Amino acid sequence: MTDDWRAERDRALLALERERDPAKRTEAAELLFHLAAEDASRAPELSEALTRLLADPQVAVRRMAVGMATAVLPADELPGFLAARLADEESLVRVEAAGRLADLSRPDCRGTLARALEDPVFEVRFEAARGMASLKHPSGLEVLVQALDEDLMRFRALGALAELGDVRxxxxxxxxxxxxxxxxxxxxxxxxxxxxxxxxxxxxxxxxxxxxxxxxxxxxxxxxxxxxxxxxADGALERLRAILDDKKDNCRGAAARGLGRLGDPKALPWLLSLLDEPGVPEDYRLDAAEGLWLLGIPEGRERVRAVLPAFSQEARAELSELIQEMP
CATH class of the missing domain: 1.25.40 (Serine Threonine Protein Phosphatase 5, Tetratricopeptide repeat)
Structure with a gap:
């Protein structure tokens, strides 16, 4: 079974070599990206495929290569790699590179993001502005405000403005x-x-x-x-507890995460109760664990570590990522 992904990789590379249909070639590139994203241990064997994608004449394939790089390249190589892609003649590739660079939220990328704010294409400037907002730098404020009028960008623009926190x-x-x-x-x-x-x-x-x-x-x-x-919000503690306690409310998980973000120690026993509730769906238990971790109380975090092995593989991976992000 361990070789199955290699067979898929080889089929995808063969399709890129022989197929002329742009849709099928893009699909092959997407498969390579997902193979890399599924398991970090595959990175060494997929690095050659990344080189192949980057040299492809089809823009959509090269754009997929930029995304794939985030799963294949070492973290210290990513900023330089993405900065180089910002010089690509195709705006779709530059958009992908700017977006991936923004998602890194690395202070050492600020200069590169600042240069991307001067790109002639608004979508590239928007991604760069998101990155600057994640670094609490207001240089992309005007771009983010302008993006509020764009249906496909508005939600992310609002998220970036919330992160920036600039009252202007x-x-x-x-x-x-x-x-x-x-x-x-x-x-x-x-x-x-x-x-x-x-x-x-x-x-x-x-x-x-x-x-x-x-x-x-x-x-x-x-x-x-x-x-x-x-x-x-005023009254949030009581409101979120009421939702959490209502077994017929399908927002119990959201309430658990909200209580964690609220940061009130009173929520500790309520979140522990949901985590241990008999017969509760795993999604709710995962939300309770996330809420406990966000709450930041040692007792709650120790309980999360203790129950981590009881989750499914997918849930463990999601929770482990959260633990790594918020040590």
Whole structure:
């Protein structure tokens, strides 16, 4: 079974060599990327495939190679590799490189991201602005505000503005929040940004959105529940506990994560109770574990370490990644 992925790799490389259909060639490149992302131990044997993808004449294949590099290359090589891709003549490749560079959130990438803010293509500048926001640098503020008018960028732009925390963005986010027929997810995300920037209207919206009523059955309710804790809205502790205790509420997991982000020690026994609840779905137990880890209380974190082996392989991997990110 261990050789199965190698057979898939070889078939994908053969398709890239022989296929003329752009869609099938892109599909082959995607397969190589997923093979690399699934298991870090495959990186040495997939490095040659990365070289092959980077030299491909098809733009979509080269763009996939940029993403694949994040799973194949050592961490210390990534900034230089991505910086080089920012010089690619194709904007789609530069967009991918800027986005991957932004996701690294590395202070030593600030100069490279600053140069990408001068790219002639707005999508590249947007990704660079996200990266600067993750470093708490306001140089991309204007780009992020401009992206609020772009349907496909708005949600991520709001997330970056929340991370940046610059109150100069407040008027633009207020205008967006009050826009007629704004999609629900965008409105809830905007409410979270308002709350983080000090506008109580946003926190009020989030608390109201957590109510389980016929009019707000949509999936953005879970986002509102978690954001209530993250922005520390008034009354969030009691509201999130009520959701957590309601076994018929499908936002119990979001409430667990929200309580963790809220950071109130009173939530410790409630989260432990969900973690140990008989017959509870693993997703909820995973959310409880995440909430306990975010809460940061030693007793809760020790309990998470103790139960980690009891989770499925996929859940263990997700939880282990969180533990590594928040030591």
């Amino acid at each position: 963005a407040l008027p633009a986010v207020q205008r967006l929040f009050r826009r007629w027929l704004l999609p629900a997810f965008d409105k809830t995300q905007a409410a979270g940004v308002l709350a983080k920037l000090g506008d109580s209207e946003g926190a009020g919206w989030l608390v109201k959105r957590t109510e389980r009523r016929r009019w707000n059955w949509a999936q953005d309710r879970a986002l509102a529940v978690e954001l209530c804790g993250e922005v520390k």
